[in-house]
Each structure stands twice: as C-alpha cells, then as structure tokens.
Amino acid sequence: MDDPVLLTGAGGAVGEAILEGLGEDYYWKLMFHNPPAEQPNHEYLIGDVDNPDDVREAVAGVGAVIHLAGDPRPEAPWDSVLSNNIDGTQKLYEAAVEEGVEKFVFASSNHAVGSFETDQRTPDMYRPEDDFRLDGTEFPRPGNLYGVSKATGEVLGRYYHDEHGIKVCNIRIGNLTRGHPPIDYERGQAMWLSYPDCAHIHQCALEADYEFEIVYGISDNDRKYYSIDRAKEVLNYRPQDNSAHFDGENRVVEPDA
Ligand SMILES: NC(=O)C1=CN([C@@H]2O[C@H](COP(=O)(O)OP(=O)(O)OC[C@H]3O[C@@H](n4cnc5c(N)ncnc54)[C@H](O)[C@@H]3O)[C@@H](O)[C@H]2O)C=CC1
Numbered sequence: 001m002d003d004p005v006l007l008t009g010a011g012g013a014v015g016e017a018i019l020e021g022l023g024e025d026y027y028w029k030l031m032f033h034n035p036p037a038e039q040p041n042h043e044y045l046i047g048d049v050d051n052p053d054d055v056r057e058a059v060a061g062v063g064a065v066i067h068l069a070g071d072p073r074p075e076a077p078w079d080s081v082l083s084n085n086i087d088g089t090q091k092l093y094e095a096a097v098e099e100g101v102e103k104f105v106f107a108s109s110n111h112a113v114g115s116f117e118t119d120q121r122t123p124d125m126y127r128p129e130d131d132f133r134l135d136g137t138e139f140p141r142p143g144n145l146y147g148v149s150k151a152t153g154e155v156l157g158r159y160y161h162d163e164h165g166i167k168v169c170n171i172r173i174g175n176l177t178r179g180h181p182p183i184d185y186e187r188g189q190a191m192w193l194s195y196p197d198c199a200h201i202h203q204c205a206l207e208a209d210y211e212f213e214i215v216y217g218i219s220d221n222d223r224k225y226y227s228i229d230r231a232k233e234v235l236n237y238r239p240q241d242n243s244a245h246f247d248g249e250n251r252v253v254e255p256d257a
C-alpha cells in the first residue's frame with residue numbers, strides 16, 4: 001500500500017500495537033477521539049467517527065483504512081455501541097467509498113461469535129486436545145450487544161463491498177495483551193494475540209489481494225478454538241507467537257528466527 005493509511009482509534013491498545021510494529025512502514029493518517037498526550041510522529045486529526053464531516057476529513061487522500069475506533073467494552077450498553085460502533089462504522093464506510101478508498105480493514109471481535117462457547121463445549125474447547133474450531137464461515141453468534149455491533153460492522157462491510165466494490169477484511173481479534181498471554185485465563189490464552197502478531201496481521205491485510213474476508217486475529221496458540229488457516233492462506237499471515245511458549249509472564253520458548 002503506497003497511499004496514506006487512515007488509522008482510527010489510533011490512541012488505543014490495538015493502535016499502539018500497530019504503530020509500534022509498522023510505524024515506519026506506511027504514511028499514516030491517525031484519527032484520535034481526544035487530543036493525544038504526546039505529539040504524534042505522523043499526520044493526525046481529532047474527530048468522532050459518528051460525525052460525517054470528521055470522517056470525510058479523515059478519509060481524504062487515503063488509499064486504505066484500518067478502523068479500530070469504537071467502544072471496546074464487552075459490557076457496553078446499546079446506546080454506546082449504536083453510535084460509536086455501528087453508526088460510526090457506517091459513516092466511515094460511506095465516506096470511504098465516496099473517496100474511492102481501496103481497502104477497509106475492520107476490527108471485529110471474538111465477541112461476534114461468543115455464544116459458540118456453550119456450557120457443553122467449555123472449558124474443553126479452550127484446551128489444546130480439543131479439536132473444535134471456528135473458521136470465519138460460521139454465522140455470527142454474539143453473546144452481548146458489543147458483539148452484535150461487531151457482527152453488524154462485518155455485515156456493513158459485506159454491503160459496501162458488494163454494492164460499492166471496496167475490498168474488506170474483517171479481523172475477529174482475540175485477546176491482545178502486551179508481552180505475555182493472559183495469566184490464569186484459559187480462554188484468553190486460547191485467543192491470545194501478541195503485539196507483534198497484531199501488527200503483522202494488519203500489515204498482511206493492507207498488502208494481500210482479496211475481495212471480502214473474515215479471519216481470526218490470534219497468535220499461533222497450541223490452545224485455540226479459532227482457525228487461522230484462512231488468514232494464512234489469503235493474507236499470508238505467519239504469526240511468530242504461541243501462548244504455550246510462556247510460563248506465566250516468562251517466555252520459555254523463543255520464536256523461530
Ligand atoms: N483489545 C482487544 O483485545 C480487542 C479489541 N477489539 C477491537 O479493536 C478496536 C480497538 O480496541 P482497543 O484498542 O483495545 O480499544 P481502546 O479503547 O484502547 O481504543 C479505542 C479507541 O477508539 C476511540 N474511540 C472510541 N469511540 C470513538 C468515536 N466515536 N470516534 C472516534 N474515536 C473513538 C477511543 O478514544 C480509543 O482511543 C475496538 O474496535 C475493539 O472493539 C476487538 C477484539 C479484541
């Protein structure tokens with residue numbers, strides 16, 4: 001991607017992981033909701049994705065969008081996910097297709113499919129010997145209204161791709177934590193996404209050739225109930241991390257050189 005890339009939600013955790021890994025690799029246009037504490041090293045603007053003027057300004061001149069902005073709380077109430085996640089995503093898509101943006105990468109979530117984790121399947125599905133896998137072809141099954149908003153974001157992408165041709169990659173992000181996987185949390189270890197793998201999968205989504213995709217964004221954990229085969233095949237995703245390579249906070253196996 002040679003054109004500038006808009007990163008919404010740039011001040012958050014996922015934005016931090018992406019900029020740490022790819023800060024030098026693209027001409028970034030960062031969108032913050034509130035003024036950042038430190039002066040960014042990249043072009044930036046302050047705005048609300050639920051404001052049509054702000055999103056028009058944000059997409060001006062960019063070739064791709066990584067859309068992270070929104071309310072990330074699994075317990076977020078409907079009025080918040082309706083405005084920040086659903087309306088905000090729709091307004092951004094509308095502005096992006098009007099601008100002729102080529103690619104739109106959407107931060108979807110494990111919570112879009114949270115209700116697959118039934119009492120019958122858990123906790124076995126969080127363990128390495130269990131072979132239950134979701135692969136991105138399944139219909140969403142959210143377990144909360146936040147998950148509904150993420151599933152809706154995916155469907156908005158389907159519509160804007162089919163009717164307007166924009167290339168769309170929905171990444172159902174697992175559990176991003178810095179440095180090491182969550183501790184004493186089997187589910188979180190099974191869907192861990194390391195900071196380097198988070199940056200890498202977003203770079204893959206900016207560079208690969210596809211039309212409309214739904215992939216899982218997790219590291220290559222021994223324990224997993226999300227398949228990463230589609231991300232490997234279509235995006236050429238090659239994760240370096242695995243939650244099994246950690247004992248608590250300590251890495252006990254180095255990533256392959
Ligand atoms: N961190 C994780 O493990 C996961 C994150 N995600 C998704 O990734 C995205 C980023 O998540 P995080 O970085 O963890 O969250 P975060 O809360 O750290 O960052 C979100 C950013 O979006 C901004 N924002 C919120 N509403 C906005 C609006 N109306 N207009 C403009 N900006 C707005 C906030 O100011 C914040 O900087 C979210 O969409 C979240 O749902 C999905 C799955 C897992």
Ligand SMILES: O=C1O[C@H](COP(=O)(O)O)[C@@H](O)[C@H](O)[C@H]1O
Nearest residue numbers: 072073074109110111174175188
């Ligand atoms: O979508 C998200 O998922 C992560 C992981 O979910 P959790 O239920 O294990 O906490 C969550 O931490 C993050 O806030 C959310 O945006």
